[in-house]
Amino acid sequence: MDSLQDLLGDLVADVDALVLFSPSGSYYERVTEAVGSDVDVVVVSGENAVGANAFVDLPLAFADVGERIRFGVEGALDNAYVDDGDVLACVTSVFSDELDTVSRVRADADRRSGVYDLFVHSRADPAVIRDVLDLVVELGRKGQKGEPVGALFVVGDAGKVMNKSRPLSYNPFEKSHVHVGDPIVNVMLKEFSRLDGAFVISDSGKIVSAYRYLEGSAEGVDIPKGLGTRHMAAAGITRDTNAVAVVLSESDGLVRAFKGGDLVLELDPEEY
Amino acid sequence: MVDWRTLVLTNFDYLLAIAVLVVGFVAGYLVGRVNERVLRAIGVQDAVEGTSVERTARRFGTSVVSLIARFTSWIVYVVAIVLALAVTRLVDLRALWYRVVGYAPAVAFAAAVLAFSFLVGDKAEIVVAERLRGVKIPEIGVIPVAVKYAIVFVAALVALGQLGVATLPLLVVFTAVVFGAVVFALIATKDLLTSAAAGAYVLLNQPYGIGDEIRVAENQGIVQEVDLFVTRVENDGEEFIIPNHVVMRNGAVRVRN
Numbered sequence: 001m002d003s004l005q006d007l008l009g010d011l012v013a014d015v016d017a018l019v020l021f022s023p024s025g026s027y028y029e030r031v032t033e034a035v036g037s038d039v040d041v042v043v044v045s046g047e048n049a050v051g052a053n054a055f056v057d058l059p060l061a062f063a064d065v066g067e068r069i070r071f072g073v074e075g076a077l078d079n080a081y082v083d084d085g086d087v088l089a090c091v092t093s094v095f096s097d098e099l100d101t102v103s104r105v106r107a108d109a110d111r112r113s114g115v116y117d118l119f120v121h122s123r124a125d126p127a128v129i130r131d132v133l134d135l136v137v138e139l140g141r142k143g144q145k146g147e148p149v150g151a152l153f154v155v156g157d158a159g160k161v162m163n164k165s166r167p168l169s170y171n172p173f174e175k176s177h178v179h180v181g182d183p184i185v186n187v188m189l190k191e192f193s194r195l196d197g198a199f200v201i202s203d204s205g206k207i208v209s210a211y212r213y214l215e216g217s218a219e220g221v222d223i224p225k226g227l228g229t230r231h232m233a234a235a236g237i238t239r240d241t242n243a244v245a246v247v248l249s250e251s252d253g254l255v256r257a258f259k260g261g262d263l264v265l266e267l268d269p270e271e272y
Numbered sequence: 273m274v275d276w277r278t279l280v281l282t283n284f285d286y287l288l289a290i291a292v293l294v295v296g297f298v299a300g301y302l303v304g305r306v307n308e309r310v311l312r313a314i315g316v317q318d319a320v321e322g323t324s325v326e327r328t329a330r331r332f333g334t335s336v337v338s339l340i341a342r343f344t345s346w347i348v349y350v351v352a353i354v355l356a357l358a359v360t361r362l363v364d365l366r367a368l369w370y371r372v373v374g375y376a377p378a379v380a381f382a383a384a385v386l387a388f389s390f391l392v393g394d395k396a397e398i399v400v401a402e403r404l405r406g407v408k409i410p411e412i413g414v415i416p417v418a419v420k421y422a423i424v425f426v427a428a429l430v431a432l433g434q435l436g437v438a439t440l441p442l443l444v445v446f447t448a449v450v451f452g453a454v455v456f457a458l459i460a461t462k463d464l465l466t467s468a469a470a471g472a473y474v475l476l477n478q479p480y481g482i483g484d485e486i487r488v489a490e491n492q493g494i495v496q497e498v499d500l501f502v503t504r505v506e507n508d509g510e511e512f513i514i515p516n517h518v519v520m521r522n523g524a525v526r527v528r529n
Binding site for chain 2: 157158160161162163165174175177185200202203204208
């Protein structure tokens with residue numbers, strides 16, 4: 001007869017590493033004492049408050065647990081904290097701020113979604129990509145005066161993007177020095193989001209231009225059926241340049257991020 | 273039957289002294305209370321939060337604000353006592369008076385300047401440290417401490433000057449150190465300064481912008497980024513990071529085709 005402990009203990013039996021999502025300092029200490037040196041402990045969090053050796057920076061508090069764990073595991077793999085094929089126990093929170101969930105995952109280097117890659121190995125600064133995502137999520141939640149809006153931001157590799165696009169009208173950001181993440185920008189971009197075309201943002205977060213018609217070739221781009229021309233243009237430009245594109249869909253209200261022509265991240269702004 | 277009139281008249285000085293004392297103590301207490309209120313209202317408490325002066329005050333179960341308030345009260349008390357003594361003519365105050373009047377304000381001022389400089393120095397240390405928190409160099413911790421002690425040092429010079437102590441040698445040393453630091457900084461950051469000056473022009477006038485193809489000193493490519501110090505120009509597989517003073521000195525060629 002199995003006791004409850006045995007049954008649930010299977011979840012963490014023989015794991016190679018423990019991945020903790022935003023643990024408190026005391027919990028982290030208890031964990032490191034309990035597991036000793038047999039099991040690696042990886043901390044995934046917004047900041048390394050517990051001083052862990054193996055630490056993955058979580059730029060966005062993913063509301064979707066699957067996405068969050070995928071990010072953490074890919075980050076751990078990328079930093080070589082865990083090896084391909086390791087079995088990991090991920091401890092995270094779903095319903096409260098405290099750790100309440102354990103998930104058993106196999107780290108598989110071949111099946112990456114690219115969500116960690118999107119933040120860390122893009123041309124643009126991770127903080128810039130996070131700021132743009134924050135902005136787009138906010139735009140998706142509030143819309144423009146209550147109406148749903150669509151938007152397309154191309155982040156990074158701005159010189160090349162500018163050469164692969166053409167202006168639809170005068171650039172309102174010409175000779176301006178506005179960066180995403182400046183407090184004024186949220187309001188400004190909300191007003192400008194009614195403009196057609198894409199926003200172009202440089203590696204360091206400077207808003208280079210609005211009103212750009214992207215001329216990247218969509219040839220060979222494979223994105224899920226049903227997405228419109230805005231997504232197609234986003235995927236196309238990321239295939240032709242080293243930029244990342246963040247799209248807010250006008251029809252279903254979801255935020256999607258593209259890199260290298262592929263859809264790597266899908267978020268529902270309502271969950272943030 | 274007591275003759276109140278004669279009693280009052282003969283002891284008028286003493287009654288007056290008592291009245292002065294009472295008024296003085298009440299006024300001192302009120303001044304202290306009002307001062308405390310005002311200090312709290314203008315946010316002194318928040319401003320000194322976390323400084324070592326405040327922490328020391330806390331250890332003695334008080335705070336900087338109530339200490340200052342207490343201090344103002346005590347000044348009024350002392351003035352009241354001195355006035356009362358003067359009225360009763362119990363002590364010959366003239367000898368004391370000259371010394372006190374001649375020297376006390378300077379001492380008080382010196383003490384106030386020193387105390388204030390510790391507060392400001394602490395605050396400056398905290399602010400600078402917070403500003404530098406993003407810089408991940410362990411040795412950076414020297415800068416906030418240096419800022420603090422520079423402020424305290426200057427205040428100490430002022431305080432000593434008030435007390436009439438010769439501070440000229442200290443002043444000379446301090447000037448030499450500051451002058452040396454400034455010259456050193458100027459020489460060390462010469463290129464950065466010229467770049468920044470050129471960068472200000474490039475950023476404001478935008479002779480070229482992100483996406484333009486330019487050539488600077490044999491380096492040709494597409495502008496990827498322009499900031500205050502450098503211009504990043506990229507062609508296939510190569511990214512040139514060109515200091516803005518090079519752009520100014522050599523000029524940039526905009527390639528149009």
